[in-house]
Amino acid sequence: METLNRGAGAGTSRPPEPEHQRLFVHTRPRPPADERGELLRGLREPPRCIAPKFFYDSHGAKLFDRITEQPEYYPTRVERELFRQHHRDIAAAVGPERLLIEPGSGSSEKVELLLESLRPSAYVPLEITESHLLGASRQLVQRYPWLTVHAVCADYSEGLDLPAELPAGPRLLFFPGSTIGNFEPEPARRFLRFLRRACGDDGSLLIGVDLRKEPAVLEAAYNDRAGVTAAFNLNVLNHVNRLVDGDFDPAQFRHCAFFNGTDSRVEMHLESLVDQTVTLANSPIAIAAGERIHTENSYKYTLDGFRELADNAGFRPRETWCDERHWFSLHLLDAV
Ligand code: AVI
16 A cells, blocks of 8 residues: 655554545554553552553453443443543534544444534544554444544544545534543643644543542442453453463462552452562562552542543533433533
8 A cells, every 4th residue: 555654753654445436544653652661660569550551462452342241331321421422512513614623533333423513623542552553443434334434543542643635624523431530630631631742722622530439439430340441350360461471370369359549440450369479571570468459440530520631731610411320420621
């Protein structure tokens, strides 16, 4: 396939695929990642931690999909229901012909609940895994004969590096799934500022945010009875083993998830069942029985708490949609 544009740091853009005339593919340069160093720094000394991004190897991604089907894990279901009920109101509030940009689009499943109503000028999914990005984008152009897709293969964690070739016009950034809840407060603010910069002065952001609620509901959601969240949490050790030549035995740990009311977050940890020595990159580390490795925080916001965070990043609330129990929220925010 011909390359249109290949310059230092500029990334590449391909003309439409012959069989998919409305699909353009852009690849952005990726900064070198020191995943090994990051993991070893987090694991060598207590308090030990593994960043949640390491959950998502191919098995972890499948386990996450299964989590979203568990009866106790309400966020995906409640958010989907909000899209189903309010897609027309959302589209009316947003207005037609927006350039719709979704960082971390994955299988682009959620955006489908909005596409027909929104009728964007084009859809721009950003996804680090090229096979997911291309598979989902091809499906979309086949399913929606009026839709143009600019698929961008990029890591969005350090800013939205968008190709210059995107169509002009007002933008709608789309960040569903309460993924913002997995950012620590300062990185969350920084990330919202990246989104603010990417949406321009006449743009908006539509974002899904899980809300603070009774601890029993939250704790059940992260301790499903079928043990899928436990398997998801323990699987991170297999991924770490591959990345740092480690010999973690997941059977020697237990999944542990609870609500920390002081910091308003569900915490996930892996607790060592025994005194053990694990070897990582040829170095032994001693882990005592009962010691924990912190693997994830999932922050639960109040409506006002999230609006304050968004305000700080340069967004003004336009509309908010919530379910009756106030378990989950969708925020439409305008750039200021
Ligand atoms: C992806 N993220 C919003 C999920 C959450 O609820 O924080 C990840 C997850 N971890 C355990 N279950 C789901």
